[in-house]
Amino acid sequence: MSSTDSAEGQRELWNRVRARLKAGVGEDVFASWFARLELEEIVEDVVHLSAPTRFLCSWVQSNYSDRMLEAFRQDMEDVARIQVTLRVNGQARPRLAQPAAEPVVSEAPAATANAAPQAPATPRLVRDNSAAKGDALAGSAIDARMTFDTFVPGAANEMAFGVAKQIAAAAANNTVTFNPVYIHSTVGLGKSHLLNAIAHATQQADSTKNIVYLTADHFMYHFITAVQRQSALGFKEWLRRVDLLLIDDMQFLQGKSATEFGHTLGTLLTGAKQVVVAGDAPPRDLEMLDERVRSRLSGGLVVPISGFDMELRKSIVQRRADQATARYGMHFPAPVIDYVARAVISHGRDLDGAVNRLVAANQLTGELITVPLAEKTLGDLIRSREARRVRIEDILKIVSRHYKVPRNELLSARRSRDVVRPRQIAMFLAKALTSRSLPEIGRRFGGRDHTTVLHSVRKVESMIKDDVELAQEIELLKRMLEE
Known part of the structure; x- marks a missing residue:
C-alpha cells in the first residue's frame, strides 16, 4: 500500500474510488449517499471514511459497504473492511472499537418489555408524555426560532400559513x-418553518399532546435501527400513538420505510x-x-x-433588517432593502443569509450598510442564482393550458393530431428544459418507451427549422416555463 502512504496518494485513490462509485450507481444515488463522504485515513486493512450525519453513517455502512469495498479493492487488494464514522464540525470522531457492520446509533437506555423502543437522539421530537421518565423518545427539539410570529406571510404562502395556524x-x-x-414547494420557501x-x-396550547416532528x-433511520434491533413492532406502536405527526422532506423517503409510512398514515387517519x-x-x-x-396524501388537503x-x-x-437594527443598533437604508429584495431571488434562506452577511460586514469593517457594500458582499449570492427549475409537471400544465388539451390526454394513447402535436412538443420541452433522461421522460408521459421520446424530440427539432411560427410558439412556452 505504499502508493497510498502520502496524503496526495490517498486523495488520488479516493478520487478514483468516487469515480467508480458514481459510474456504478448513477449521478442521483451518488449525490444522495456518497458525495458528502470523506476519506480520513487507511490503517492496515481498514478504510476509514467519515460522514456529516448519523443517518448517513448508518445507511452507507449498512447498504453500501460491499460496493465501496469492491471499488477500493481495484486499487488495494488487501483492504478488508470499510468503517464509516461521524464527522463533527469538520472532523471525524475517534474510531470506535466495534465491527464494521455495527450501525452507528446514539446511546439510549435499554427498552423494557412494555416500553416503546429507544430511538436515536437525532430525530426532532416535541413531546411524548406517555413515554417513561428518561425515555429517549421524550423531550423537545423543535427550533424555537421557527414560530408563527417569525414567519413572514405574503401572497405566495398565505394559504399555507392560514392552514398551518388552523391545524x-x-x-x-x-x-x-x-x-x-x-x-x-421548492427549497427554502418555508415548509420546515411552518x-x-x-x-x-x-x-x-396543550403540553400534554404527543407531538412528533421527524425529517x-x-x-x-428510526425504522432501519428498529429492524436491526428486532424492535420494529414497538417502533410502529410508538409512532401510532402520537396525536400530531409532522414529516418533513418527504421526497427523501424510500424503500421499506416508505411502505411503513403508508401503513402508519392509514392507521393515524383511521384514528x-x-x-x-x-x-x-x-x-x-x-x-x-x-x-x-x-x-392518501392527494386525498387530503394539498397546499402549494x-x-x-x-x-x-x-x-x-x-x-430581518429590523431584527438586526434592534439587536445591534445599525441602520439599513431603504435602497439597500430594495436592492437585496430585487437581487437575491433564489429563496428565503438566501435572503436571511444576505442580511446576516451585511451585519457581519458592518461589524467587522465598520463600513456603513450601503448599496455598494451590498454589491460587494453579496456578489456570489447574486451570481449563483439559477433560472427557475422546470419540472415535467410544469410542462404538462403549460402545454395542456396553451393547446387546450386535457393533461390526461397528453399521457394517453390517443393518436389524433390535436393530441399528438402538443404531446410531442411537451416531450421536446422536457428534454430541453429538464435534466431527466429519455427513459424517465417516457415514464412520465404515460409509460412510453425512450425511443418514442427521441422520435418526438427529433420531429419537433425538424419542424421548427422550417416553421418560424412554431419556433416562436415554442420560445413563448419556454419563457412561460422559465418565468
Missing part, C-alpha cells in the same frame, strides 16, 4: 380539520390523528412512494407555496 388551533382543541395536509411553528403552537431521513407532511413536489410526483400512499414575489421578498428582508 395548530384544531389540534390543541382535540379536533381535526383537514387530514392529511401536504405542503409542497411544520416547526405548528408543533410549537400546539405544544404551547424523512430520520424516519428511515382521527392529525398528519402534516411537507415535500418538494406534489404527492403525485413522489414516484418512490407506493401509489396508495400518494393517493409558490416562488416569492418582490413584495414578499422585500417584507422578509425588512423583517
Whole structure:
C-alpha cells in the first residue's frame, strides 16, 4: 500500500474510488449517499471514511459497504473492511472499537418489555408524555426560532400559513380539520418553518399532546435501527400513538420505510390523528412512494407555496433588517432593502443569509450598510442564482393550458393530431428544459418507451427549422416555463 502512504496518494485513490462509485450507481444515488463522504485515513486493512450525519453513517455502512469495498479493492487488494464514522464540525470522531457492520446509533437506555423502543437522539421530537421518565423518545427539539410570529406571510404562502395556524388551533382543541395536509414547494420557501411553528403552537396550547416532528431521513433511520434491533413492532406502536405527526422532506423517503409510512398514515387517519407532511413536489410526483400512499396524501388537503414575489421578498428582508437594527443598533437604508429584495431571488434562506452577511460586514469593517457594500458582499449570492427549475409537471400544465388539451390526454394513447402535436412538443420541452433522461421522460408521459421520446424530440427539432411560427410558439412556452 505504499502508493497510498502520502496524503496526495490517498486523495488520488479516493478520487478514483468516487469515480467508480458514481459510474456504478448513477449521478442521483451518488449525490444522495456518497458525495458528502470523506476519506480520513487507511490503517492496515481498514478504510476509514467519515460522514456529516448519523443517518448517513448508518445507511452507507449498512447498504453500501460491499460496493465501496469492491471499488477500493481495484486499487488495494488487501483492504478488508470499510468503517464509516461521524464527522463533527469538520472532523471525524475517534474510531470506535466495534465491527464494521455495527450501525452507528446514539446511546439510549435499554427498552423494557412494555416500553416503546429507544430511538436515536437525532430525530426532532416535541413531546411524548406517555413515554417513561428518561425515555429517549421524550423531550423537545423543535427550533424555537421557527414560530408563527417569525414567519413572514405574503401572497405566495398565505394559504399555507392560514392552514398551518388552523391545524395548530384544531389540534390543541382535540379536533381535526383537514387530514392529511401536504405542503409542497421548492427549497427554502418555508415548509420546515411552518411544520416547526405548528408543533410549537400546539405544544404551547396543550403540553400534554404527543407531538412528533421527524425529517424523512430520520424516519428511515428510526425504522432501519428498529429492524436491526428486532424492535420494529414497538417502533410502529410508538409512532401510532402520537396525536400530531409532522414529516418533513418527504421526497427523501424510500424503500421499506416508505411502505411503513403508508401503513402508519392509514392507521393515524383511521384514528382521527392529525398528519402534516411537507415535500418538494406534489404527492403525485413522489414516484418512490407506493401509489396508495400518494393517493392518501392527494386525498387530503394539498397546499402549494409558490416562488416569492418582490413584495414578499422585500417584507422578509425588512423583517430581518429590523431584527438586526434592534439587536445591534445599525441602520439599513431603504435602497439597500430594495436592492437585496430585487437581487437575491433564489429563496428565503438566501435572503436571511444576505442580511446576516451585511451585519457581519458592518461589524467587522465598520463600513456603513450601503448599496455598494451590498454589491460587494453579496456578489456570489447574486451570481449563483439559477433560472427557475422546470419540472415535467410544469410542462404538462403549460402545454395542456396553451393547446387546450386535457393533461390526461397528453399521457394517453390517443393518436389524433390535436393530441399528438402538443404531446410531442411537451416531450421536446422536457428534454430541453429538464435534466431527466429519455427513459424517465417516457415514464412520465404515460409509460412510453425512450425511443418514442427521441422520435418526438427529433420531429419537433425538424419542424421548427422550417416553421418560424412554431419556433416562436415554442420560445413563448419556454419563457412561460422559465418565468
